[in-house]
Amino acid sequence: MRSFDRFETVRLKMVEKLAAQGVGDRRTLEAMGQVPRELFVSPALRGKAYEDVRLPIGLGQTISAPSTVARMTALVNAPDKSRVLEIGAGSGYQAAVLGAMGYIVYSVERHAQLARQAAERIADLGLLNVSIKHFDGTYGWAANAPYRAIIVTAAGPEVPVPLLRQLEDVGRLVMPLARGAEQRLVSIERDGARLRETDHGAVDFVPLIGRYGFAADGAAKR
16 A cells, blocks of 8 residues: 555544544554545545544535544454445545455445545555445445445445345444434344344434435435
């Protein structure tokens, strides 16, 4: 991966802050110290790339705050070279972090423009273990299933059934769910036919739009 020394100091400070905030997963911290987040935002926003805030990336979408990315990435907790599915590539940053950890990453993005831009950034970084395609992510990416982990970077009304079908036995799905007036980050672990859900607190994500998510107007599908 190429070195971008101009931002190296602030990138390492970001990692130190994440560790101080309680992110204890060494692999997550190392990957976030390697991936140049400034490349995943517009040039006008690069001065804010390492602030702990989410930033707009166009088309009503955002790049999550570093603390949110770290929190979700640490929850993946999969063995080296596991297949990981990401729903909602957005800027491509989350996929790049997962790729830097050595996972085999498949990421789906519903906006063609964002998918193209994310793929270009991933290619520029030389992450050959990350693939991105343009499609309705609520269907998952069945051709490469099953996945040891699935991470969804948008909040849905419920977990899309196709994603559960593509989750490996003993696999884990990490996703924000819209429940009432708030969103909750949950992880769902599969043990055969049994699913165990754990709540990891309140979050704030853009809605998951698609066949098994919300309609484009924000209404839940029926």
